[in-house]
Amino acid sequence: MGLTVDDLRPVARAAFGRGRVLVSAERLRGGTKKGVYRLTLDDGSTGVAYVWHPREDYWPAQAVPAPDDPFGHATGAGLFAAAHREFTAAGVRVPRLLLAPAATLLPGEVAVVEDVRGGTLQDLRWRDPRRAEAVLARLGDAVRRMHARRRAGSGRPGSGRPGSDGPKAGRAVQRIIFARALRDLSEAAARVERIAAARDRLAATLAERYAAVAPRSRYGLIHGELGPDHVLVDDRDHPVLVDIEGAMFLDVEWEHAFLELRFGDAYPALAVAGLDEDRLCLYRLALHLSLVAGPLRLLDGDFPDRAGMRAIVAHNVARALDQLA
Structure with a gap:
């Protein structure tokens, strides 16, 4: 989409008031589903604009998921606002x-948030x-607070009927993940010879x-993709x-399978007691298959970091096959 200063001036006025002037708008790297722009004002202060619009989304069009499937395409201001409320409430x-x-x-939807300038935990x-x-020790405390926030139904905050802000009961989560993993396996096998074999x-x-x-x-409340690149300092x-x-x-075992994968030897700082090992065994394999099929779908579009996506595919092909040993 490539928004300009002129495009984003109304956003800056709404966020910061008419007495301050937007002087630059820098599109930041990262983000596959929304545009992320650093807004710099004439007094040197900054903020970050999130822009949700189809032209800011690198993912190809996907089939509409079943109503009880929490793994549909996660994009839009509504999901952002509901998640922001849940995380804030969890401390x-x-x-x-x-x-x-x-x-x-703007065309599409926009929100503005503080500009956290300490870089990512991955870089740190x-x-x-x-x-x-x-920082990892504090993140471990945050993970435990987040996962202690419990509900009787699974699903995304803000994804229910209009006026509803809570998840809904439906198929068992393990059944949804199992069915999704079989679809990912079928898709991956059609494109990766080692998976097909x-x-x-x-x-x-x-x-x-x-x-x-x-x-x-x-x-429990989970982030869904909590890697060190999704944690600012x-x-x-x-x-x-x-x-x-x-x-x-x-x-929460779904999140912990992801945390194990992304944090590696630093994972013990984020671990919690009482996880279900049977769930972890299923979710680890399902996650690796998802991280083969998903990046391959992204590569069907014009996502710029193609080498990075191919590396994710290769790594998770190997990890999925390791599960058979």
Whole structure:
């Protein structure tokens, strides 16, 4: 979409008032589903605009998910606002809201949040491991607060009927994830020779692990893609969660399978007691298959970091096949 200063001036006026002038708008890297722009004003202060519009979304069009499927395309100001409320209520730091989501200032929807300038936790781990260790400890506290926020139904905040802000009861979460993993396996096998060669074994392993999972009726609040690149660091070395539109109430084991993958040897700082190992076994394999099929779909479009996506595919092909050992 490539919005300009002129495009974003009405947004800056609404967020910061008419007495301050927008002098630059820089599109930031990252984000596959929305545009992220740093707004710089004439007094040197800054904010960040999130813009939701089809032209800012690199993902190809997808089929409409089943009503009880929490894994549909996570985009839009409504999901952002609902997730922002949930994380704030849980005592989890997210960027302060400077302009509530609006649909009249631009084509599409826009919100403005504080500009957290400390970089990502991913970068900090390379730049200053000692500081990163303290941030990780605080992130572990945030994860535990987040996952302790429970609901009887699974699903995304803000994704129910109009006027409703809560998740809904539906199929068991493990059933949804199992069915999704089989679809991802089919899609991956059609495009990756190594997955195709092991397709039957992978399907049998998924079925075996699914059968071992016991029923559950309460779910915790999760981020959904909580990697170190989705954690910013503020000026007090506190972790700040971003890209929150995929937040949902779900088995927290799904998040922990992702945390294990993304944080590696730093994961123990984020671990919690009492996780269900049967769920983890199913969700680890389902996650690897998702991280093969999903990036391949993204590469069907014009996403710019193609080498990075191919690396994700290759890594998760290997990890999925390792599950058969």
